[in-house]
Amino acid sequence: MHTVYITKNPKRRFNVYLFGKLPSTNDEIKKAVYNPFDAVIANNQSDGKGRNGRPFVSNEGGLYMSVLLDGDAPFAEYITPLAGAAAASVLEEFGFDAGIKWVNDIFVGGGKICGILAEKFSRGEKNYIALGIGLNVNNKNFGEFADIATSMFLQTNSRYRLSEVAGRVLETLNFFLAAGKKKTIDVFREKSIVLGKKIVLSDGGDRVTAVGIDGDGGLIVEDGKGNRRVITAGSIRVED
Ligand code: BTN
Numbered sequence: 001m002h003t004v005y006i007t008k009n010p011k012r013r014f015n016v017y018l019f020g021k022l023p024s025t026n027d028e029i030k031k032a033v034y035n036p037f038d039a040v041i042a043n044n045q046s047d048g049k050g051r052n053g054r055p056f057v058s059n060e061g062g063l064y065m066s067v068l069l070d071g072d073a074p075f076a077e078y079i080t081p082l083a084g085a086a087a088a089s090v091l092e093e094f095g096f097d098a099g100i101k102w103v104n105d106i107f108v109g110g111g112k113i114c115g116i117l118a119e120k121f122s123r124g125e126k127n128y129i130a131l132g133i134g135l136n137v138n139n140k141n142f143g144e145f146a147d148i149a150t151s152m153f154l155q156t157n158s159r160y161r162l163s164e165v166a167g168r169v170l171e172t173l174n175f176f177l178a179a180g181k182k183k184t185i186d187v188f189r190e191k192s193i194v195l196g197k198k199i200v201l202s203d204g205g206d207r208v209t210a211v212g213i214d215g216d217g218g219l220i221v222e223d224g225k226g227n228r229r230v231i232t233a234g235s236i237r238v239e240d
Helices: 024-031 072-093 151-156 162-179 181-190
Strands: 014-022 038-045 064-072 096-100 105-108 109-125 126-135 198-201 206-215 219-224 228-231 237-240
Touching: 014 024, 024 038, 024 064, 024 126, 038 162, 064 072, 072 096, 072 105, 072 109, 072 162, 072 181, 109 151, 109 206, 109 228, 126 162, 181 206
Parallel strands: 014 038
Antiparallel strands: 038 064, 064 126, 096 105, 105 109, 109 126, 198 206, 198 237, 206 219, 219 228
């Protein structure tokens, strides 16, 4: 079962700017010509950025999208879980069993299909978020990342209309931007694939069990002695 999220009373709609090739849609949307609720989409990126300075494979066939958002809005504090909830919901709409690996990766069939990069920045007095979503739609080739990445095409052997996928991602983002924190984090938690799993934290190599997602989207972990704490930053590796 999946839910199709439609904004009933959208305060704002995204203005979409389409490009062939860009270095990075996140870098493009940070330029002063863009305003909140502008969205930039490119067919490919020559310098696609992932988290922690890693590259993001951005060849033809994928959806590379960045939107500019108000960095002082209430949703700013949970923007990565929000984007994850939206991307996983759209994949389910297209028939995929999508799961979120805390906090910014979406997996289908054991492969990473979507990554999210939310960058906060300021221009003068104003704070903004460049929210980037890279979704592997019709991609066939991931080079050195072939064993960890997948795409909608590789999962089904069918091609998808990029404009339709992009439209559903923007509409679903719009839904969650208006939905409030509780609804958004509930969906993020429901689609999480790490709960009950042993994980290793990137910060100190600590091996713990992921036991829950708190109301802010933080990951609740438990060590071998039953001590619990909440992880709010960094990345994790799932062990089993
Ligand atoms: C990750 O998996 O570590 C995050 C990947 C984010 C990739 C998207 S593609 C659109 C936007 N532009 C970028 O340069 N990066 C993000």
